[in-house]
Amino acid sequence: xxxEFYLSLAxxxxxxxxxxxxxxxxxxxxxxxxxxxxLSICAHxxxxxxxxxLNATKEALESKDSSLKSIFAAAKNPNELYNLIIxxxxxxxxxxxxxVTLEPxxxxxxxxxxxxxxxxxxxxxxxxxxxxxxxxxxGGAEFLTQNGVEVKLDVCKTRCDELLEPxxxxxxxxxTFFKIALTQNGVATGGVISNLASRTHxxxxxxxxxxxxxxxxxxxxxxxxxxxxxxxxxxxxxxIYSSKTEFDLQIPLFNIPNRKIEISxxxxxxxxxxxxxxxxxxxxxxxxxxxxxxxxIYRSNEFKSANNINxxxxxxxxxxxxxxxxxxxxCKRLDLGINA
Amino acid sequence: xxxEFYLSLAxxxxxxxxxxxxxxxxxxxxxxxxxxxxLSICAHxxxxxxxxxLNATKEALESKDSSLKSIFAAAKNPNELYNLIIxxxxxxxxxxxxxVTLEPxxxxxxxxxxxxxxxxxxxxxxxxxxxxxxxxxxGGAEFLTQNGVEVKLDVCKTRCDELLEPxxxxxxxxxTFFKIALTQNGVATGGVISNLASRTHxxxxxxxxxxxxxxxxxxxxxxxxxxxxxxxxxxxxxxIYSSKTEFDLQIPLFNIPNRKIEISxxxxxxxxxxxxxxxxxxxxxxxxxxxxxxxxIYRSNEFKSANNINxxxxxxxxxxxxxxxxxxxxCKRLDLGINA
Ligand SMILES: [Zn+2]
Ligand SMILES: [Zn+2]
Numbered sequence: 087x088x089x090e091f092y093l094s095l096a097x098x099x100x101x102x103x104x105x106x107x108x109x110x111x112x113x114x115x116x117x118x119x120x121x122x123x124x125l126s127i128c129a130h131x132x133x134x135x136x137x138x139x140l141n142a143t144k145e146a147l148e149s150k151d152s153s154l155k156s157i158f159a160a161a162k163n164p165n166e167l168y169n170l171i172i173x174x175x176x177x178x179x180x181x182x183x184x185x186v187t188l189e190p191x192x193x194x195x196x197x198x199x200x201x202x203x204x205x206x207x208x209x210x211x212x213x214x215x216x217x218x219x220x221x222x223x224x225g226g227a228e229f230l231t232q233n234g235v236e237v238k239l240d241v242c243k244t245r246c247d248e249l250l251e252p253x254x255x256x257x258x259x260x261x262t263f264f265k266i267a268l269t270q271n272g273v274a275t276g277g278v279i280s281n282l283a284s285r286t287h288x289x290x291x292x293x294x295x296x297x298x299x300x301x302x303x304x305x306x307x308x309x310x311x312x313x314x315x316x317x318x319x320x321x322x323x324x325x326i327y328s329s330k331t332e333f334d335l336q337i338p339l340f341n342i343p344n345r346k347i348e349i350s351x352x353x354x355x356x357x358x359x360x361x362x363x364x365x366x367x368x369x370x371x372x373x374x375x376x377x378x379x380x381x382x383i384y385r386s387n388e389f390k391s392a393n394n395i396n397x398x399x400x401x402x403x404x405x406x407x408x409x410x411x412x413x414x415x416x417c418k419r420l421d422l423g424i425n426a
Numbered sequence: 427x428x429x430e431f432y433l434s435l436a437x438x439x440x441x442x443x444x445x446x447x448x449x450x451x452x453x454x455x456x457x458x459x460x461x462x463x464x465l466s467i468c469a470h471x472x473x474x475x476x477x478x479x480l481n482a483t484k485e486a487l488e489s490k491d492s493s494l495k496s497i498f499a500a501a502k503n504p505n506e507l508y509n510l511i512i513x514x515x516x517x518x519x520x521x522x523x524x525x526v527t528l529e530p531x532x533x534x535x536x537x538x539x540x541x542x543x544x545x546x547x548x549x550x551x552x553x554x555x556x557x558x559x560x561x562x563x564x565g566g567a568e569f570l571t572q573n574g575v576e577v578k579l580d581v582c583k584t585r586c587d588e589l590l591e592p593x594x595x596x597x598x599x600x601x602t603f604f605k606i607a608l609t610q611n612g613v614a615t616g617g618v619i620s621n622l623a624s625r626t627h628x629x630x631x632x633x634x635x636x637x638x639x640x641x642x643x644x645x646x647x648x649x650x651x652x653x654x655x656x657x658x659x660x661x662x663x664x665x666i667y668s669s670k671t672e673f674d675l676q677i678p679l680f681n682i683p684n685r686k687i688e689i690s691x692x693x694x695x696x697x698x699x700x701x702x703x704x705x706x707x708x709x710x711x712x713x714x715x716x717x718x719x720x721x722x723i724y725r726s727n728e729f730k731s732a733n734n735i736n737x738x739x740x741x742x743x744x745x746x747x748x749x750x751x752x753x754x755x756x757c758k759r760l761d762l763g764i765n766a
Contacts, residue, residue, distance in 0.1 A: 087464050123462035124427050270723070270741065272612025272734045383610070387741055394612045394734030401610065401727055403753070406746060413743065 089213045092116050092124070092185045093242045097215070099129045100138070100187050100249055101405045104416065105263070107133055108294045108361050111253035113188045115142035120181035120210070125149045136164040139190055139200040143171055143179065143207060150178040164197045172206055180208040187246045189218040189239075190226035201226035204235070211236040215246025220257075248404050248418070255379055262362040263380040264371060265291070270385065272394030274367045283410040284384045286316045293319025295363040299356050300339075301370040302328025302349075311338040312365070321345050322363070327353050327370070353377075368395035380404075383415040429553045432456050432464070432525045433582045437555070439469045440478070440527050440589055441745045444756065445603070447473060448634045448701050451593035453528045455482035460521035460550070465489045476504040479530055479540035483511055483519065483547060490518040504537045512546055520548040527586045529558040529579075530566035541566035544575070551576040555586025560597075588744050588758070595719055602702040603720040604711060605631070610725065612734030614707045623750040624724045626656045633659025635703040639696050640679075641710040642668025642689075651678040652705070661685050662703070667693050667710070693717075708735035720744075723755040 093116070100114030107113075113130045115138035126145035130138040144167060148155050157174055161167035184190075190200035190212070204212060212235055218224045231237045255261035265288065267275045292298060293314035300312060305326055313321035323346040324339060331349055333340070340347065348355065356362045357377060364370070364378065371381075372395075381401060401417035408414075433456070440454030447453075453470045455478035466485035470478040484507060488495050497514055501507035524530075530540035530552070544552060552575055558564045571577045595601035605628065607615045632638060633654035640652060645666055653661035663686040664679060671689055673680070680687065688695065696702045697717060704710070704718065711721075712735075721741060741757035748754075 087467070118463075119461075121459075121461035121463055123458075124464070127427070268611070270612065270739075271608070271736070272610065272729075387743055389612075389735070389737050389739040389741070391736055391738045393736070395729070396611070396731055396733070397729055398731045399610075399729040401729070402751070403727055406753070411742070413746070 089185070089238065089241050092118065092183075093187065093213060093215055093246075095124075095127050096129075096138075096185050096187050097242060097245050097249060098405075099127050101407060101416070103129045103131045104249070104405070105252055105361075106290055106294065107131065107253075109133060109253075109256060111188060111250050113138040113186065113249075115139045115187070116185040117142050117146040117179065118183040118185075119146070119150070119179070122183075125179075125182070134164075134196065136167060137191065137197065137200050139184065139186060139203060140164060140168060140171070140197060142184070143175075143203060146182070147171065147175055147178055151176075168197045168203065171203070175207060177208055181210040182207060183211040183213065184209050185213045185241075187215040187242075187249055189214050189216065189224070190230070191218065192225035192229050199226065199229075201229045205230060205233050209235055211238070213238045213241050215240070215242050216250050251418075252380070256360040260357050260360060260362065261380075262356065262364065262378050263382055264364045264366070264374070264378045265382045265384070266365075266367070266371065266395075267384040267386070268395070269388055269390040271389040273390045273392045274395045275386065275390070281384070281386065281410040281412045284412055284414065287409065287414065288384075289314040289316040289319060291363055292322050293317060294361065295322045296361045297325055297356055297359040297363075298322040299325045299327055299353065299362060299364040299366075301366045302326055302330050302333070303369060304366055305333060305337060305339065309334075309337045311342070313339075313342055323347070325350060325353070325356055327351070368397065371395065371399075372397050378419055381417045381419055383417060384409065385413050385415060387411045429525070429578065429581050432458065432523075433527065433553060433555055433586075435464075435467050436469075436478075436525050436527050437582060437585050437589060438745075439467050441747060441756070443469045443471050444589070444745070445592055445701075446630055446634065447471065447593075449473060449593075449596060451528060451590050453478040453526065453589075455479045455527070456525040457482050457486040457519065458523040458525075459486070459490070459519070462523075465519075465522070474504075474536065476507060477531065477537065477540050479524065479526060479543060480504060480508060480511070480537060482524070483515075483543060486522070487511065487515055487518055491516075508537045508543065511543070515547060517548055521550040522547060523551045523553065524549050525553045527555040527582075527589055529554050529556065529564070530570070531558065532565035532569050539566065539569075541569045545570060545573050549575055551578070553578045553581050555580070555582050556590050591758075592720070596700045600697050600700060600702065601720075602696065602704065602718050603722055604704045604706065604714070604718045605722045605724070606705075606707070606711065606735075607724040607726070608735070609728055609730040611729040613730040613732045614735045615726065615730070621724070621726065621750040621752045624752055624754065627749065627754065628724075629654040629656040629659060631703055632662050633657060634701065635662045636701045637665055637696055637699040637703075638662040639665045639667055639693065639702060639704040639706075641706045642666055642670050642673070643709060644706055645673060645677060645679065649674075649677045651682070653679075653682055663687070665690060665693070665696055667691070708737065711735065711739075712737050718759055721757045721759055723757060724749065725753050725755060727751045
């Protein structure tokens, strides 16, 4: 099978944790042993947790020798895991191949650099999607090459770069996405997503968002809570985008402790935040200016007898995830037309 | 990686040729070498051509020894390929593992049985999704077991059975699917699919369909040709489902040589055919009774400022295929509500 085939497995795995790694990038890694057998397909899952390469190395070693599981289970953090791997790997990954969607880091962060880990495992070859141009982390490919590891760059480059887009945007100031739930025939289902997996995913995103924006009409109609209770997460601060200044304070979202709420007829304050989530329906999407980066569409498995959201907009579908009986479409807005 | 992982690769590959194998079932096969490296991921592509196992065996051998490519290229049909493989395999697939979505056939068809091929290759293990209950082909798993090959049955059984559903239905009399093109926001785009890959796929299906059903309103409005010119294929016979009995004979579909056209206010004649394709829009789907087995949705990548198709219907999404900048959703109707 081709390098593109194996890197695609890493890309798909990384998408499972897209945005959930905030403020880190979504990264996936696949390891093949010296005979070309797939040992692991892993991703970076959450900031503060192990990088994709560390997760994949752990799983690959465990698949070679299951007795390592109990040894690695003793690690209390990624740094300890890194050290346990260095001490116990017994060259089990000698001549392995690593596939990584992003150039392995070359800096000491919460763990020692992934490039050093890969070298220590005795990998023969590293296949990389996107290059890391970050001041701190860059240089992993060069380090590996200088130490005799064969490195191939820019494989599936477009798809790996798309995976990095939110990270690059929030690093440079702001990433904003619009979340909408639609049926198969384009009916916006408002705040209600019937699928538990999708709702849990929404709550994960809310718990990470620096700011959540919601339209005044949605607040009045849906009377939402807009918290992250399904994962016992932090409820995000809220910007209510509305020309109205007074709302019924019995609406649940106003009664969350330690939540900041701003009401504004301008959406500009949102774009000063790094990671912004917008939830709304048709009118909100229609009235938004073109500054939304991505649109996340939760699509249910049913046709509903009601009118669709009615607007012109072209999207590039970057990825599809299955969520229970529905799907999540990760879309990049290509243009946004506004209909009177 | 798990058996489910590898069988999923075979399932996904088989879906690429779903319905296109008519009257044969869609089948996929994956081969791992003795070290667990993936050698090939193949499918049965078309009736009369090689079975999935034969295609996968050919590709696996070629990946082990590329000089076999020129030898196998001389085969003029699957039977010759089978014989060339038997003569030239040099035990390169000794101790391999086969993953097949359907139990390998045990009968002499256009080729000798796949079960014998797998045994001849010296496979160690065969992992099977669905069992073959067909009178002629069944017995492959038993044959392999009796000859010392380890066989595992019923892996990913539900997904493999879904893959077989059209085959089982047309074998027992009739399989009918409804094809519709929708935008992201549920607008039916009528006969026009902008995406060349999707249009080509439609023409492949038309060329195989025993009968194509189209609504009278669509005939008058779209004035379609309904042929398979993109693949230089046979134009299907047509049933125009309409209470009208007179149509403008200048409409292109009436001017295809050797095409039978029936006009009827009953759709019943369609269900006497084995493989029926229905193309239509909202009203047709709404007015159809519940005898449609599957709905194929070609979904474009745009939102369009127009009304959606407006009906209640719950579907199970069996598979998604990417088609250029759009997608094809393979859906099974779970219920069909009719709105006044
Ligand atoms: Zn790293
Ligand atoms: Zn066969």
